[in-house]
Amino acid sequence: MRYYDSLARLISHFQKLPGVGQKTAQRLAFFVLKLPVGEVESFAAALVDARSKLAHCSQCGNMTDQDPCHICRDGKRSKTHICVVQESRDVLALERVSDFKGLYHVLHGAISPLEGVGPDELNIKSLLERVSREKPEEVIIATNPNVQGEATAMYLAQILKPLGIQVTRIAHGLPVGGDLEYADEMTLSRALEGRKPL
Amino acid sequence: MRYYDSLARLISHFQKLPGVGQKTAQRLAFFVLKLPVGEVESFAAALVDARSKLAHCSQCGNMTDQDPCHICRDGKRSKTHICVVQESRDVLALERVSDFKGLYHVLHGAISPLEGVGPDELNIKSLLERVSREKPEEVIIATNPNVQGEATAMYLAQILKPLGIQVTRIAHGLPVGGDLEYADEMTLSRALEGRKPL
Numbered sequence: 429m430r431y432y433d434s435l436a437r438l439i440s441h442f443q444k445l446p447g448v449g450q451k452t453a454q455r456l457a458f459f460v461l462k463l464p465v466g467e468v469e470s471f472a473a474a475l476v477d478a479r480s481k482l483a484h485c486s487q488c489g490n491m492t493d494q495d496p497c498h499i500c501r502d503g504k505r506s507k508t509h510i511c512v513v514q515e516s517r518d519v520l521a522l523e524r525v526s527d528f529k530g531l532y533h534v535l536h537g538a539i540s541p542l543e544g545v546g547p548d549e550l551n552i553k554s555l556l557e558r559v560s561r562e563k564p565e566e567v568i569i570a571t572n573p574n575v576q577g578e579a580t581a582m583y584l585a586q587i588l589k590p591l592g593i594q595v596t597r598i599a600h601g602l603p604v605g606g607d608l609e610y611a612d613e614m615t616l617s618r619a620l621e622g623r624k625p626l
Numbered sequence: 627m628r629y630y631d632s633l634a635r636l637i638s639h640f641q642k643l644p645g646v647g648q649k650t651a652q653r654l655a656f657f658v659l660k661l662p663v664g665e666v667e668s669f670a671a672a673l674v675d676a677r678s679k680l681a682h683c684s685q686c687g688n689m690t691d692q693d694p695c696h697i698c699r700d701g702k703r704s705k706t707h708i709c710v711v712q713e714s715r716d717v718l719a720l721e722r723v724s725d726f727k728g729l730y731h732v733l734h735g736a737i738s739p740l741e742g743v744g745p746d747e748l749n750i751k752s753l754l755e756r757v758s759r760e761k762p763e764e765v766i767i768a769t770n771p772n773v774q775g776e777a778t779a780m781y782l783a784q785i786l787k788p789l790g791i792q793v794t795r796i797a798h799g800l801p802v803g804g805d806l807e808y809a810d811e812m813t814l815s816r817a818l819e820g821r822k823p824l
Contacts, residue, residue, distance in 0.1 A: 437676070438672040441672050441673075444661075445654050445657060446654070447650070455645075456644070457676065458713065458715045461676060463642075468677040469674055470639070471673055472669075472674045473670070474636045475636060475666050476666060476670045477632045478636040478658065479658060479659060479661065479663055481630075482633060491656070492630065493630045493631075493632065515656065516659075
């Protein structure tokens with residue numbers, strides 16, 4: 429079996445995307461072949477455009493098209509609370525809820541010795557400098573509730589507490605609308621641990 | 627919450643791909659932002675390149691960068707057997723097995739009244755002309771084993787048989803390596819129906 433070169437190239441590009449295997453890549457490529465030419469050109473332009481225009485905010489590390497980002501620039505947001513997240517998309521997720529009115533700090537990953545990611549590979553040095561300089565009241569650690577996220581949270585707590593800053597971790601427990609029966613053991617155990625008086 | 631325009635545009639393009647919802651689109655877009663610029667430019671070029679270079683073969687309807695396609699041009703392939711498939715990617719799937727040495731005919735879809743797809747929307751007229759002209763011994767109908775694919779197979783059998791051509795359908799039954807216990811009722815019933823003496 430042979431692919432046409434241009435098709436093979438497109439498939440291999442799709443295949444590099446996260447969660448896209450060979451079959452899905454093939455499906456996406458064939459879908460693109462059926463799109464109007466203008467649509468495909470606009471897709472291609474959007475790829476290059478987004479990649480070239482967006483960069484990391486020098487203060488918080490969030491993805492932005494202006495430095496500092498619109499959250500760091502926003503005078504209405506409280507500088508006393510810094511929420512630490514793994515990725516820029518986590519900022520988007522939290523902003524969607526819009527309960528949090530403080531600032532963010534994006535680490536661009538989590539500590540994962542197996543993948544060779546230590547504290548030096550993450551945006552932690554600038555967090556320390558920022559905390560020392562701006563003296564927030566509280567640093568909320570909102571890394572993911574998995575092994576890497578927990579390890580990162582532990583590490584951050586260890587280095588931030590000596591600075592006299594309150595360090596908190598977002599709550600773990602049953603997701604709202606979830607079913608006790610289907611919750612995994614770790615989640616259930618965390619939910620019990622974090623119980624509150626009614 | 628607000629996205630940066632260029633990011634929003636990229637996300638909306640990813641979201642138009644089949645099987646990609648809002649969350650996946652967001653994930654893919656953020657992944658692209660982390661890729662090297664050269665890689666993103668090459669992805670964009672591959673999109674435009676594939677879409678502009680590939681077209682349908684005038685004989686069989688298969689995706690090709692030269693007309694007629696490499697299968698129709700191949701003198702070693704038997705012209706006595708035409709295998710009818712729904713999509714160009716089905717040709718790729720069958721070619722990967724490489725048991726079939728005849729030619730193909732790509733319908734670009736299946737009959738689906740609910741989606742407004744009738745015989746006239748498919749590449750059926752040219753199949754009829756081709757069959758009348760080239761008088762193959764057998765037309766093998768390899769549309770998908772679902773409602774639309776079956777309806778299309780029935781329709782094609784009805785219009786091809788009066789031309790005195792043998793029309794066959796690929797076999798339905800248990801997939802190799804599959805588990806009887808997990809097979810759905812239709813598949814089991816088809817597997818029984820199509821049983822062969824040992």
